[in-house]
Amino acid sequence: MEKIPSFSKNHDELKTGLHVCGTAHGVTTWDLRFKKPNAGDYISPAASHTIEHLIATLLRNSPRKDDIIYFGPMGCRTGFYLLTVNLGKSEVTELLKNCFELAENFDEVPGNKREECGNYLEHDLNGAKNECKKYLEILNYI
Numbered sequence: 001m002e003k004i005p006s007f008s009k010n011h012d013e014l015k016t017g018l019h020v021c022g023t024a025h026g027v028t029t030w031d032l033r034f035k036k037p038n039a040g041d042y043i044s045p046a047a048s049h050t051i052e053h054l055i056a057t058l059l060r061n062s063p064r065k066d067d068i069i070y071f072g073p074m075g076c077r078t079g080f081y082l083l084t085v086n087l088g089k090s091e092v093t094e095l096l097k098n099c100f101e102l103a104e105n106f107d108e109v110p111g112n113k114r115e116e117c118g119n120y121l122e123h124d125l126n127g128a129k130n131e132c133k134k135y136l137e138i139l140n141y142i
Contacts, residue, residue: 011037011076016138018093021081027069028084030092034135035078042077047127049073049119050109051080054128057110058099064091093142100136104129 005022014037021029035041043051056071059082069083084092109123 018089018096018139018142020089026085028087030082030084031079032082032096032135033079034131034138037076037078043073043079043131044124044127045077046122046124047131048077050123050125050128051103051131053109053111053117053123054103054106054132055080055099058102059095062095062099064095093139097136097139100132100139103132 014031014033016033016036019031019033021031023029034043052071052073059065059068059071062068064084064087067084067086069085071080071082073080082092082096087095106125106129109125109128111117112120112123114120
């Protein structure tokens with residue numbers, strides 16, 4: 001089997017930030033790298049799940065909602081993938097800054113009822129907000 005593109009990158013060289021993974025069929029995949037890979041510091045599963053709910057909700061309610069294809073966690077727990085159309089890096093950066101700022105205002109997890117989520121008991125709002133705050137600091141240096 002062929003290696004998929006994400007396994008072809010040397011993860012020891014990846015840095016935190018916002019990176020383009022590639023574009024295929026008009027869809028750009030963005031690497032929102034919260035943590036340095038293989039450094040022993042990972043996003044907890046509960047916080048990651050909550051970040052997914054918060055940021056996906058904010059992106060899909062933003063003025064650019066029609067340009068959002070997908071937002072979800074990396075299995076390695078070092079960040080998230082965002083798939084978009086019609087957005088360049090500066091537009092994605094500003095959109096994400098806005099979303100991560102707004103995430104700090106949530107007092108409850110959106111979509112966190114049993115009928116809305118397949119694992120509604122595993123969330124960590126405070127942990128998610130802390131990780132979002134740290135990633136916003138990373139975005140502010142871009």
